[in-house]
Amino acid sequence: MSIVNVAPPSKFDVARKTFIRNGFGSPLTTLISVIVIAGLAYIGWVLLDWGIFRAVWSEEDVSQCGGHAGACWSVIDARHRLILFGTYPFDEHWRSTLAAIAIVLTVVVSCQPVIWRAKRLAILWIAGFATYYLLMEGSLLGLPQVTTDGWGGLSLTLFLFAAVVLLGMPMGLGLALMRRSEMPVVRWFATILIDTVRSLPLVTTLFTAAVVVPLFLPSWLEGDKIWRVIIAFAMFFAAYQAEVFRGGFQAVSKGQFEAGRALGLSYWSILGRIVLPQVFRHALPSTVNMIVVTFKETAIVTIIGFFDILASGKAAYGTAVWAPYYIEVLVFVAAIYWVFIFLLGQYGEYLKGRMALAAH
Amino acid sequence: MKKYITAGALAVMGAIAPQIASAQSATVQQIVERGTMLCSGHNGSYFGFVEVNDQNEWKGLDIDLCRALTTAILGDPDANQIVPLSWAQRFPALQSGDVDVIIKATGWTMGRDTELGLQFSLPYFFGGTQFMAHGDLGITDATGLEGGTVCVEAGTTIERLAANYMTTIGVEHTMVSYESQAELRSAYLANRCDAFAGWGPNLAVLRATELDNPDAHIILSDQLSSEPISAAMRQGDDGFVDTVNWMLASLLIAEEEGITSANVEEMAATPPNPRVARLLGAEPGMGERLGLRDTWAKEMIAAVGNFAEIYDRNLGKDSPYGLERGLNSLWNEGGVLYAPILD
Numbered sequence: 001m002s003i004v005n006v007a008p009p010s011k012f013d014v015a016r017k018t019f020i021r022n023g024f025g026s027p028l029t030t031l032i033s034v035i036v037i038a039g040l041a042y043i044g045w046v047l048l049d050w051g052i053f054r055a056v057w058s059e060e061d062v063s064q065c066g067g068h069a070g071a072c073w074s075v076i077d078a079r080h081r082l083i084l085f086g087t088y089p090f091d092e093h094w095r096s097t098l099a100a101i102a103i104v105l106t107v108v109v110s111c112q113p114v115i116w117r118a119k120r121l122a123i124l125w126i127a128g129f130a131t132y133y134l135l136m137e138g139s140l141l142g143l144p145q146v147t148t149d150g151w152g153g154l155s156l157t158l159f160l161f162a163a164v165v166l167l168g169m170p171m172g173l174g175l176a177l178m179r180r181s182e183m184p185v186v187r188w189f190a191t192i193l194i195d196t197v198r199s200l201p202l203v204t205t206l207f208t209a210a211v212v213v214p215l216f217l218p219s220w221l222e223g224d225k226i227w228r229v230i231i232a233f234a235m236f237f238a239a240y241q242a243e244v245f246r247g248g249f250q251a252v253s254k255g256q257f258e259a260g261r262a263l264g265l266s267y268w269s270i271l272g273r274i275v276l277p278q279v280f281r282h283a284l285p286s287t288v289n290m291i292v293v294t295f296k297e298t299a300i301v302t303i304i305g306f307f308d309i310l311a312s313g314k315a316a317y318g319t320a321v322w323a324p325y326y327i328e329v330l331v332f333v334a335a336i337y338w339v340f341i342f343l344l345g346q347y348g349e350y351l352k353g354r355m356a357l358a359a360h
Numbered sequence: 361m362k363k364y365i366t367a368g369a370l371a372v373m374g375a376i377a378p379q380i381a382s383a384q385s386a387t388v389q390q391i392v393e394r395g396t397m398l399c400s401g402h403n404g405s406y407f408g409f410v411e412v413n414d415q416n417e418w419k420g421l422d423i424d425l426c427r428a429l430t431t432a433i434l435g436d437p438d439a440n441q442i443v444p445l446s447w448a449q450r451f452p453a454l455q456s457g458d459v460d461v462i463i464k465a466t467g468w469t470m471g472r473d474t475e476l477g478l479q480f481s482l483p484y485f486f487g488g489t490q491f492m493a494h495g496d497l498g499i500t501d502a503t504g505l506e507g508g509t510v511c512v513e514a515g516t517t518i519e520r521l522a523a524n525y526m527t528t529i530g531v532e533h534t535m536v537s538y539e540s541q542a543e544l545r546s547a548y549l550a551n552r553c554d555a556f557a558g559w560g561p562n563l564a565v566l567r568a569t570e571l572d573n574p575d576a577h578i579i580l581s582d583q584l585s586s587e588p589i590s591a592a593m594r595q596g597d598d599g600f601v602d603t604v605n606w607m608l609a610s611l612l613i614a615e616e617e618g619i620t621s622a623n624v625e626e627m628a629a630t631p632p633n634p635r636v637a638r639l640l641g642a643e644p645g646m647g648e649r650l651g652l653r654d655t656w657a658k659e660m661i662a663a664v665g666n667f668a669e670i671y672d673r674n675l676g677k678d679s680p681y682g683l684e685r686g687l688n689s690l691w692n693e694g695g696v697l698y699a700p701i702l703d
Contacts, residue, residue, distance in 0.1 A: 085416065087416050087418065088416065149442070207448075211453060215456050305401075305403050305444045318404055318412070320569050
């Protein structure tokens, strides 16, 4: 009697068989598959050849770059500190590095379900932003002062992004709740605010906050440009996010409120324990979308004179020696964007899986 | 209503003008109290004028002029803060006090001078429309383009200027317009045009940095236009305009007199003529009339050099761009730069 393998085929096995059946089932599909695979392989080869095999890597070898067929990564070797930190003073880069790490940690910790209590989040965010500010500005810690004009690069992009999302998220939730309020004045206020902000282009909003506002505010009320811009950007984010939350609210049936009320729970208990967890679940895909878009939109601040990672990238190739190698710089900046946005997307997937479990 | 306010303001100014004449300007006072000068930077880089070096420090012609002004007022070339600004943002930023002065490759136009409420300094740079051509044509000016193809960017003032100029000098040619700079450049490189027109300094920079072999291209000697580039200030502070003008004038006089960052101390110790003595503060006069120190010009030249040094370092022969002085030479060397009289 022969031994029959009754274990289910492995996932890889299934995938391989499906691939062969679908891709090479008939002469036509075989032909298409071969063309597609050959095309991809060719593109892959060209990129590898340009980016790695024929590339020049170190700053000292820049003389080999001229007329060379490969990438000239020397520009990154020489200018990566400019791309990452903008015009932040060279000797103080450790501060900018630590500050950026503090912001990334704040975001990562905020993403952990354990921390999702209003009080814990508030403490975390205040601590995170205070750390960033104290390190970057420096004078309160007895370090050389660096005003916000000197902040830049990846470090600034991360800070703007985190500040906008972390401020905008609660503001968006507040607006969504106000928009659902039974008090007409509150409801109208939220509606008008959301629709006004949404009908203005982001560029206009930021330009107004950065450039126009100081023309008519008294100087003691002006504050630093960076805060005005963050608040305006967060308002913009909140207006859109409020609509995302509203969609989430609409997906929760009215019966759940009524049931809660019948049990004698308070408004806040119903909201916090019954409704909001479901709202977040329904709103998750659009929220991740909003966050990703916001990360990329931070590049707009360059038109109001912030030295974000794209502006510092431009400055990196904006000098005679490095001018021909702008593609390398832009690829480097794109890779940085990709890493952060890919991680955000993966986190969204993780949350979806976790919430799907909770829904069962 | 406005008229009365203006009249009133004039009356008040008339009454206090004699006192102001010898005192410091309000802007200079502000800068001194703050201890830092606020200058305009760029959101990225503008070749030769505003760039960032490998140590993440600002450099360029415009940055050096800011350093010169900072030295003149505060005695220290590094006591400034460069505020990154976009092109669109520069004038509101000046009006709201985000910067004290705009030194940012900014052309002096009537609209800016009147409607925007700005005040311009003496021009420190003249840039105009020029042609760049393939070197193997063996030509040096636009008459050599007879029967050739000239490419321009569509809808720009450069297009109109080029057409006008070619008609004026009577050169038969074909003009081809392209929608963008990038298209224009690749058409030129693909030999679809014999020459193309653009802003002189930009052409020189392009030639030095982005074309594979700079020597295969030549910038023709024709100057189609010339636009004055000046520092811009808020209107209403004449004292500050004087300060900026004499900062520029001193750099030019220093070049004229052969005073450089290397020999300035020597020149100050044994001035060859009364003008140099006055300029470098060996004789009084430079300081008091602007509300500054008598030696401010000497300190400034020691820190950043004379105008030729600044130009050569950033745009000219000591820079990768190698832009000719041309119009930007002194008046006695065939250029249009001159200083007011130092009496």
